[in-house]
Amino acid sequence: MKKIFALIILAAVLIVGGCTSSSFSVLSDDSEIKISAENADDSTGNGNIKIPDGAALHVDAKITKGKLLIRTAGNEHAIDTSGESFIDVPPGGCELFFSAAEGLTGEIILRPLPKV
Numbered sequence: 001m002k003k004i005f006a007l008i009i010l011a012a013v014l015i016v017g018g019c020t021s022s023s024f025s026v027l028s029d030d031s032e033i034k035i036s037a038e039n040a041d042d043s044t045g046n047g048n049i050k051i052p053d054g055a056a057l058h059v060d061a062k063i064t065k066g067k068l069l070i071r072t073a074g075n076e077h078a079i080d081t082s083g084e085s086f087i088d089v090p091p092g093g094c095e096l097f098f099s100a101a102e103g104l105t106g107e108i109i110l111r112p113l114p115k116v
Contacts, residue, residue: 024100033096033110035068040100051094051112057087058113066104071097079108086115 024040026033028047037043051057059079061068067080070087072094077087080102096110 022103024104026098031111035098035108035110037066037068037100037104037106040066040104041102043100043104045098046096047098047110048093048095049110049112051089051091053091054114055091055112056115057089057094057096058111059085059087060109060111061085061106063104063106063108065106066100066102068104068108069099069101070110071099082106086113 022039022041022043024035024037024043024045026035026045026047028034028049030048030050033047033049035045049057057072059070061079061084062082063080064082067078070077070079072087072089079085
């Protein structure tokens with residue numbers, strides 16, 4: 001009886017663990033890119049944004065888990081904590097590539113803003 005009970009518990013744990021949902025979305029226009037993720041691993045996306053002269057790419061991250069890798073112009077930046085930061089990119093049209101890792105969960109908004 002103990003073996004059957006142990007097998008039932010093991011099966012329940014495997015079923016619940018296997019039902020973890022994940023999502024990763026990138027919405028972009030010329031002035032903003034919004035990335036939303038839940039338990040995302042090995043998910044990728046890309047977006048384009050226009051950077052005016054004297055501006056940088058402002059990152060506003062609300063991350064509860066994992067990290068986002070941002071690749072642009074041959075550079076890679078890891079965003080793995082909540083907060084605001086800037087990434088220097090050349091002015092003009094900028095294509096960005098994104099990769100979610102380690103179960104990325106959160107929301108990241110990228111906008112061109114003047115450097116302060």
